[in-house]
Amino acid sequence: MAKQYETVIGLEVHVELATRTKIFCGCSTAFGGAPNTHICPVCTGMPGSLPVLNRRVVEYAIGVGLATGCEITRLCKFDRKNYFYPDNPQNYQISQLYLPVCQNGRVEIETDTGKKSVGIHEIHMEEDAGKLIHDEWEDISLVDYNRSGVPLIEIVSEPDMRSAQEVIAYLEKLRLFIQYLGASDCKLQEGSMRADVNLSVRRAGEPAFGTRTEMKNLNSFKAIARAIDGERERQIELLEAGASVIQETRRWDDNKEYSYAMRSKEDAQDYRYFPDPDLPPVYISEEWLEEIRSRQPEFRTEKMARYKAEYGIPDYDIDILTGSKRLADLFEAASKICGRPKKVSNWLMGETLRLLREREEEPEDIRFSPEHLAELVMMAERREINGSAAKEIFEAMFDFDVSPGQYAQEKGLQTVNDEGLLRDTVERIITENPRSVEDYHSGKEKALGFLVGQTMKAMKGKADPAAVNRVLRELL
Amino acid sequence: MDILSLTAAQLSERIRKGEISCREAVEAVLAQVAQKEERYHCYISLNGEAALEKADEVQRKIDAGVLSGPLAGVPMAVKDNICVEGTETTCASRILSGFLPSFSADAVLRLEEAGAVLLGKTNMDEFAMGSTTETSAYGVTRNPWNPAHVPGGSSGGSAAAVASGECFYALGSDTGGSIRQPAGYCGVVGMKPTYGTVSRYGLIAYGSSLDQIGPLCRDVTDCAAILDTITAHDGKDSTSVDLKREKGDYISALTGDASGLRIGIPRDYLGQGLDPEVRAAVLKAAGALEDRGAVVEEFDLSLVEYAIPAYYTIACAEASSNLERFDGVKYGFRAEGYEGLHDMYKKTRSRGFGPEVKRRIMLGSFVLSSGYYDAYYLKALRVKALIKRAFDAAFAGYDCLLGPVAPTTAPRLGESLADPIQMYLGDIYTISVNLAGLPAVSLPCGMDGAGLPIGLQLIGDCFQEKKLLRAAYAYECARGQFTRCPG
């Protein structure tokens, strides 16, 4: 039955821009800090205060627009969106409705069902709201305006997506563009990238769209996928039961896997947009646009080609590494220092991804520096540490960004390079294990492994396994 | 010597010469306040102690030669919709009772730097919405020429304070005539500068695209001196204009001569609804300018009758949004006995705002609401463009326009509020100036039979303050000393 329905999805993606200051005042955008310590009269809506636009916000927005093939609106304006809510200190949000900075773009995606182009209706600049914290003790809410006025771009897609898979492919592509631009770290969990899903269903073949709902509070790709499936089911059930879908905003509860209608009827949803008289228009000249264009970074496609030519690492590695700006940056920087791109790639593709998965983190959360990764690679190259020590050091580095050299020294993890001690130990092991020596001489290679193990154990794991092997064969 | 009879510039000269101390000046004004304030109620808040302290501080700077400008040591007042750090700023509204701004308006900072001594915050119509200073939540201000009459508004407290000698000059704000009209009713000089000339930072917004801060003072020389001080580019106000002008150039424009000035009188400004006494006084003033060498003629300025409906649409729309921030969360008044968030908003705003403010918020919210935005708001913005064009055409032929400030002299208390539209019609000669962003000055040009002052208005082209002040000063010289307010 559900098969007869097509899901139609459009996305509104909010991205917090990586500027140092807020969009309309000189307050810091730094995360953390006690509540209301990054505030001023402007971002708390004090009477008499006025907004002044941060130039970087416009440049980042244009950068994202160019990356997604948008037309740049040469004369764009800010409008006020009026609605009462305590996280919004002026009770209007400065946004763009009539002349958004970017329009008519597209993002190419690829899924199991093939390649597809998702249209971008517009990208506009706006200010973020403050944070509401619920106080359980008194059953009241508290407002912190540290995030109020943090610059956002809102990327509004066309209703071109038909499945959760397409949605995630689109979001990943978008995120990569923005991360490559350095315009945001795009962390869904922390809210620096937030996706609202507009979803409707229609019977296959029907030309008109069904009534859509908007879902908010989606803070991971998994939640987005579940919310899409859940909302699709809910709408189909309604239609099958002869009821109709109500156009409304719903909040996804990922634990209950169900969405709930938001906002009371007290809100008439009539935002009374009008041009903000406090902010003159922004005129984007050809020269300015050219300057921004010339500063655009190398995006993924170009980077992939260059990696192939420059580093000679497998396509599989290139695909993964360039799939994250953070991984790609780490790879390039560490390779440059140690000159061992394949080894660097191995650490990133293997241990790094494994630990990220284990810790439920993303590449953007990586704490270790490329310098330390390069140092670790070189220590292993120089056989100063053996494989198991390297893994132990890496894990400490991954969690606490320790210096590998220092850490190895403190923990006594360096390989013992004392040939005399090694020979003495091997001789002792041979004497203590006549059976294994016999087995070895009768052709059982496995016995050698046992002897290597015994020697390593006797040397508390600090021997270089290759050296142990060599000395054993020699003395046997 | 009567200190109170001096203008600001005269007083500061005497102070600089050591003939009068700053403290003496403040004491003289405070004595006048003690005598008159109960009757006129020009102020919402006053701080004589702070003024005396400030006077001593300024005196030391003058003595040390650090301060030598034409406003140094002069006691003054600020309209209560202009922020002064740490000083209660209420907009004459209950909703802002107790509000202490954490910063001062740019214009206030510049005056303080020039040695101004702040006495207090003057009364006004609530949120500058009104033409009589009767909508204040803190009581009405009376006209010092005749306390049975209003001082005009919304900067009525500032105008009355200057007229009654309760300060030497004051700041006001003008969104649709709120400096010029009370100046006219109270027989003082008031000026609205070109939009963007004086920073709006620290002025609590009513209609952001129309609001300007300006001076109310004794004569055109003071007006030029104050304007010289408060005109500046301010990076905190995105609509502030960088004029790159020279310091003191407004004062230098005052020559007393009007030769070569082409002055146009819009015929519609002399038509129906204009009181004959006002008309006669204005035409006499035109004659005086002619005698000083100006060429004066009548002409047709089109669209005059469309300014008021366009203005109220735009001003109320902007006000409905600007006043959303008053919600009981961050500052001022919060109602008691509410149930939940939205009820708190509604109770706070319903009890915190007076009837005229609510009337304009309702109208403004309506004209922006879905389905009406194009028909009302955008239409008004288009008419505004046409009005601007009409003025552009006028200024192609004239250096200045001349006309009355208001159709009548100050009405009696209680006469205006009964019929809002009738009250709005009183702004017919001042409002289009704000729509077109123009500078305009109001100065006394005679008395009516009831002993109330009549205001003359001169309107200049954008950024042509010097020409405008030149014309105003030439008229003032021709007119001679204006009758002193009996207050």
Next chain:
Amino acid sequence: MANIITDETIEYVSILAKLELSEEEKEQAKTDMGRMLDYIDKLNELDTDGVEPMSHIFPYTNVFREDVVTNGDERDAILSNAPGVKDGMFRVPKTVE
């Protein structure tokens, strides 16, 4: 009066404006708004086809700040005006979406 303002309209606009009007105020608001709109309708006498709506009086553009932190900690001065404060935050009635 050409513009008849209904109870529903007054109700709707007062929700938008967050105002709670008494019955008397509602009646007054209906009359006032109707009269004002009649008056504003005068603008329709003018042909404004092809006239660009003028939101800013001067054609200035590109007024920017550079991306440099200029503000220090103003928490105390700002919070000192709030009718309700707890733990360095503004206190409001329970707000749930």
